[in-house]
Amino acid sequence: MPASASLKPALRATRQQQGIAAWCVNVPPHLSSTGKRQELFFTTKVEATLVCEQLKARKDNFGISLTALTPAKIAEAAEAYNLLEGRNISLLGAVRRCLGIEDQRATSIPFRELCILYIKSRGDRNKEHLASMRRTVNRFPSLHDRLVCDISHRELEPLLNAIVPGGRNLPMKHLRAFFNFGIKRGYLTDNPISRLDFVESSPKEVEVVPPEGAARMLEMALANDLGYCLLRTRILLRYPPRR
Numbered sequence: 331m332p333a334s335a336s337l338k339p340a341l342r343a344t345r346q347q348q349g350i351a352a353w354c355v356n357v358p359p360h361l362s363s364t365g366k367r368q369e370l371f372f373t374t375k376v377e378a379t380l381v382c383e384q385l386k387a388r389k390d391n392f393g394i395s396l397t398a399l400t401p402a403k404i405a406e407a408a409e410a411y412n413l414l415e416g417r418n419i420s421l422l423g424a425v426r427r428c429l430g431i432e433d434q435r436a437t438s439i440p441f442r443e444l445c446i447l448y449i450k451s452r453g454d455r456n457k458e459h460l461a462s463m464r465r466t467v468n469r470f471p472s473l474h475d476r477l478v479c480d481i482s483h484r485e486l487e488p489l490l491n492a493i494v495p496g497g498r499n500l501p502m503k504h505l506r507a508f509f510n511f512g513i514k515r516g517y518l519t520d521n522p523i524s525r526l527d528f529v530e531s532s533p534k535e536v537e538v539v540p541p542e543g544a545a546r547m548l549e550m551a552l553a554n555d556l557g558y559c560l561l562r563t564r565i566l567l568r569y570p571p572r573r
Contacts, residue, residue: 337385339378345371353378361385365420434479438517441481441508442467442474448511466504478509479518483525495529502528 339353346352351371355378362368372378410421419427439447445467449460467474470489473481486505490498506523513521 337382337389339372339375339382341375342371355381355385357385361388365422434519435477438477438479439512440474441470441476441478444478444512444517445508447515448508451511462500463504463507466501469501478512481518481522483522486522487526490526498529502526 337355339355342352342354345354351373353372353375355370355372357368357370359365359367370378370381372381407421410424414421414424445463449463449467452460472489473485490502493501502523506521509518509521509523512518
């Protein structure tokens with residue numbers, strides 16, 4: 331079993347000769363912020379001694395906290411370490427990440443509420459455009475009550491793929507605008523639409539109509555106009571307008 335750290339500053343002669351910070355403090359894993367053994371270097375002995383005193387206080391608090399742990403908490407911590415086995419993350423890091431997710435969910439709002447806020451904030455826009463955005467909201471009822479921070483691109487992909495390619499880009503643009511608005515307001519941190527691809531439309535070549543075809547199109551247009559005029563004349567003769 332390796333000897334425990336002395337928590338005393340040590341002078342590294344080689345570093346001193348090189349003119350770089352030479353006072354070293356060895357930090358054991360259970361006192362390190364990374365969960366691994368560390369070597370901290372300082373330019374003066376005073377700075378190194380101050381850190382040693384802080385680590386000693388942390389060590390004393392660590393012993394006190396151990397006595398406060400119940401057998402159930404110790405068993406739970408051991409199970410947590412087993413779950414993290416083989417992953418490059420510490421137990422403290424996992425807990426902090428989980429708390430960050432919970433804090434994000436606590437400040438998030440449902441998808442439908444976000445969309446309503448966005449549309450209200452754009453009240454001066456074209457009415458047809460806003461009506462189109464409302465249709466996009468109504469198109470995805472399964473998202474209405476979902477917190478926007480919980481909606482991922484994996485959840486959106488099958489919903490969007492159900493739309494024909496020619497009509498997919500418009501709702502995707504609307505969703506992108508909704509989520510970007512939510513990011514600015516702090517309701518989520520990542521736009522799921524950014525992980526999806528818009529439908530690329532391939533440009534079509536200009537079709538050249540030969541003179542014979544153009545002449546036939548004109549003949550058909552004239553025939554249709556003449557037929558329409560004859561039909562309207564018959565209707566007027568049968569049902570003359572009242573005076």
